[in-house]
Amino acid sequence: MRRMRWAAVLACVVVVGASSAAGSDAAPAAPTKLTIWVGWSARELGVFKQVVAEYDKNNPNVTVNVVGSINDNKIVAAIRAGTAPDVVSSFNSYNVGTYCGSGGWINLAPLMAQSHISASMFPPATRYYTQYNGVRCALPLLADTYGLYYNKDLFAKAGIKSPPKTMSELAADAKKLTVRSSSGKISVAGFDPFIGFYENTPERWITSFGGKWQDAKGNAILAQDPAWSKWLNWHKSLVDWYGYSNLVKFQAGLGDEFSASNAFEAGKLAMNFDGEWRVAFIQAEHPNLNYATAPMPVDDAHPELYGQGYINGTIIGIPKGGKNQAAAWDLVKYLTTNSHALAELSNGLRNVPTTTASGRSPEIKPDVHFSTFIKIFNNMHSTTSPITAAGVSYTNLVQQFATKWQAGQVKNLQAGLTQLDKQLDALVNQAKGPGVP
Amino acid sequence: MSQGSVAGERLPAAVLTVDRRRARRRAAWRRRGLVLLFLSPWLVGFTLFFAYPLVTSAYLSFNHYDLLSPPRWVGWANYHYLFREDPQVWTAVKNTLWLIVVLVPLQVLFAFGLAVMVTRAKMGVGVFRTVFYLPALAPPVAATLGFVYILNPVTGPVNVILSHLGIQGPLWFQDPHWSKPSLVGLGLWGVGTVMVIFLAAVLDVPRQLYESSELDGAGAWARLRWVTLPTISPVLLFAVVLGVIQALQYFTQAYVAAGVASGQASQAADVTSVSLGYPLDSTLFYPVLLYQHGFTDFQMGYASAMAMLLLGVSFAVTLVIIVNSRKWVHYGGATR
Numbered sequence: 001m002r003r004m005r006w007a008a009v010l011a012c013v014v015v016v017g018a019s020s021a022a023g024s025d026a027a028p029a030a031p032t033k034l035t036i037w038v039g040w041s042a043r044e045l046g047v048f049k050q051v052v053a054e055y056d057k058n059n060p061n062v063t064v065n066v067v068g069s070i071n072d073n074k075i076v077a078a079i080r081a082g083t084a085p086d087v088v089s090s091f092n093s094y095n096v097g098t099y100c101g102s103g104g105w106i107n108l109a110p111l112m113a114q115s116h117i118s119a120s121m122f123p124p125a126t127r128y129y130t131q132y133n134g135v136r137c138a139l140p141l142l143a144d145t146y147g148l149y150y151n152k153d154l155f156a157k158a159g160i161k162s163p164p165k166t167m168s169e170l171a172a173d174a175k176k177l178t179v180r181s182s183s184g185k186i187s188v189a190g191f192d193p194f195i196g197f198y199e200n201t202p203e204r205w206i207t208s209f210g211g212k213w214q215d216a217k218g219n220a221i222l223a224q225d226p227a228w229s230k231w232l233n234w235h236k237s238l239v240d241w242y243g244y245s246n247l248v249k250f251q252a253g254l255g256d257e258f259s260a261s262n263a264f265e266a267g268k269l270a271m272n273f274d275g276e277w278r279v280a281f282i283q284a285e286h287p288n289l290n291y292a293t294a295p296m297p298v299d300d301a302h303p304e305l306y307g308q309g310y311i312n313g314t315i316i317g318i319p320k321g322g323k324n325q326a327a328a329w330d331l332v333k334y335l336t337t338n339s340h341a342l343a344e345l346s347n348g349l350r351n352v353p354t355t356t357a358s359g360r361s362p363e364i365k366p367d368v369h370f371s372t373f374i375k376i377f378n379n380m381h382s383t384t385s386p387i388t389a390a391g392v393s394y395t396n397l398v399q400q401f402a403t404k405w406q407a408g409q410v411k412n413l414q415a416g417l418t419q420l421d422k423q424l425d426a427l428v429n430q431a432k433g434p435g436v437p
Numbered sequence: 438m439s440q441g442s443v444a445g446e447r448l449p450a451a452v453l454t455v456d457r458r459r460a461r462r463r464a465a466w467r468r469r470g471l472v473l474l475f476l477s478p479w480l481v482g483f484t485l486f487f488a489y490p491l492v493t494s495a496y497l498s499f500n501h502y503d504l505l506s507p508p509r510w511v512g513w514a515n516y517h518y519l520f521r522e523d524p525q526v527w528t529a530v531k532n533t534l535w536l537i538v539v540l541v542p543l544q545v546l547f548a549f550g551l552a553v554m555v556t557r558a559k560m561g562v563g564v565f566r567t568v569f570y571l572p573a574l575a576p577p578v579a580a581t582l583g584f585v586y587i588l589n590p591v592t593g594p595v596n597v598i599l600s601h602l603g604i605q606g607p608l609w610f611q612d613p614h615w616s617k618p619s620l621v622g623l624g625l626w627g628v629g630t631v632m633v634i635f636l637a638a639v640l641d642v643p644r645q646l647y648e649s650s651e652l653d654g655a656g657a658w659a660r661l662r663w664v665t666l667p668t669i670s671p672v673l674l675f676a677v678v679l680g681v682i683q684a685l686q687y688f689t690q691a692y693v694a695a696g697v698a699s700g701q702a703s704q705a706a707d708v709t710s711v712s713l714g715y716p717l718d719s720t721l722f723y724p725v726l727l728y729q730h731g732f733t734d735f736q737m738g739y740a741s742a743m744a745m746l747l748l749g750v751s752f753a754v755t756l757v758i759i760v761n762s763r764k765w766v767h768y769g770g771a772t773r
Binding site: 072073076099104248254257390392434 | 501
């Protein structure tokens, strides 16, 4: 009988211990209602809600209300109005400069120190895009990496055995895979390089050429780094091969990127430059599509770069003025550092888990398509774009230049890049305001 | 001398005068109070929704303000960037000027032409009026989405019909040369409200003026030139001023068309900042750029400087039109 009593006590200790391990050290004792805003919607929102429901279950005193389809405009408006939720998440890591620089999202460093969490648990690129000027107001909540998707049936039909690894191979394969009608209209594009189309943006392309954005002082050096002109020239030559108007017309007949009629999923593109999330979309929308993934091809002169890619991702933080900051931090900590939560999110969303530990988690469901992106994420050459006070307008300005270039509106590329450097520096200075270093 | 008595006592004339003055003053204050009471809804609205935002905007235009941290005084820095460094502002100005020069006259001519045609119709006048007015009831977002669909270069019915006729249709909203004309088409389609105003004005032209001019041997053109136009000239002025102000504030249609045509948004709400002005900044109008700086780049101080410039330009352009109108606008038959 005595032995049974001890066993019961021991069982209670185990249960309490297990529940506190599954829960969290700073979970509030009093019933607390938290609201979290996220950008996900539809199927993806459902995945996120499932993970939050697990947190809810493990923390009986906390009830979390998840609101989806949130963008940065809504976040900023709510912070201004004093109606921001307890936790916010944004797809737009470019704007971290705005959130950290303004104090709109609180500095997480003291909370991290208190919880003995070191930023070193996140890989360097994600560490970089979640802080600004040394203020860490955000943490990464899954990362996005970009690679090449290719249609194996179309490859076989064209007699191509492996994905391209260099830009020359990419251009050659793109031409070989392109099918035109008798009138010259593109019916299947081998590859659509058009800047602005789907995920084609300069910051995601330039990593393949190892291009640098800024010098040590933060001044733009696009004109000085030959990688930029090399990429832009390569890019224009492929656009010209298709014909600018032909590509525009081709794109006008394609389905929406985030729908089941996505051009790659619909077989209208033999190869496509896309994010890792497409794996989940294809699984849900076209499970029978015969495709594979690979890193993006790289500059012929830099084969050592092969395997790298561009990294950015979802960020999460606590807006200023929140009433439940301790509870909010506990939720943020759970979502960003708990390997189980990250693995669950990664499995559902097929986004890259953002701690080194979660990347190796046995809970991550193996997937040959998705594993490419985890490798890209861990590649030492993978990088991201500069975080500046100008936010997303910095990379947008480069994109505007690139779209003019591909349309043939820039006559002198070098002079154009020099001018662009000046504009970028002026943009950052304007965003910081005079007198701010 | 006027005199009065209170409680049987005669009061001096000076006291009575003072009393009357006081009574008059009280009555005047009562009147003023009443006027103020009736004016108060407008005054509150004017102060809250016009004067306060205007003064705040003017103040913010001299500040660095990111919407999240307190405004920081930067003097003329925003205006310096606006006039000297913003790489997009002159493109936006040129596009907006294009709208004023092309869209406004076409809208006025088209609305006037429709109004005249409808007055000439012998049968089904009500049907024509309704048909031409109906598009004005379509919400701008829905109308723009419809136009982008109709003018899709591949799947849109316009180009499909043109291709059946052996004509290769343009890329419409996807082509920087055709995007603004496509928006003009949208603007002309929705010209119903101005048409109705013109219709009322044209129907209001006294018949005897036409009869007299006909007796004098005036043809259709002469009647239009010397009877109709002078008579409806105040309405013409109204349409021009309204059109110019609307062109200076042109936003919704450009915002939606660029987002949807660029493929960056399937719905108006999804438009991203990078698609604003698509294609190739051809639909980047001044208010669109202002919105971009204020609400996607979060540079409200700079956006306020842009707004101040827009206010000044709107005021100046309207003033020029009104001053110039003295030469051609006739009120009650007289030149004003």
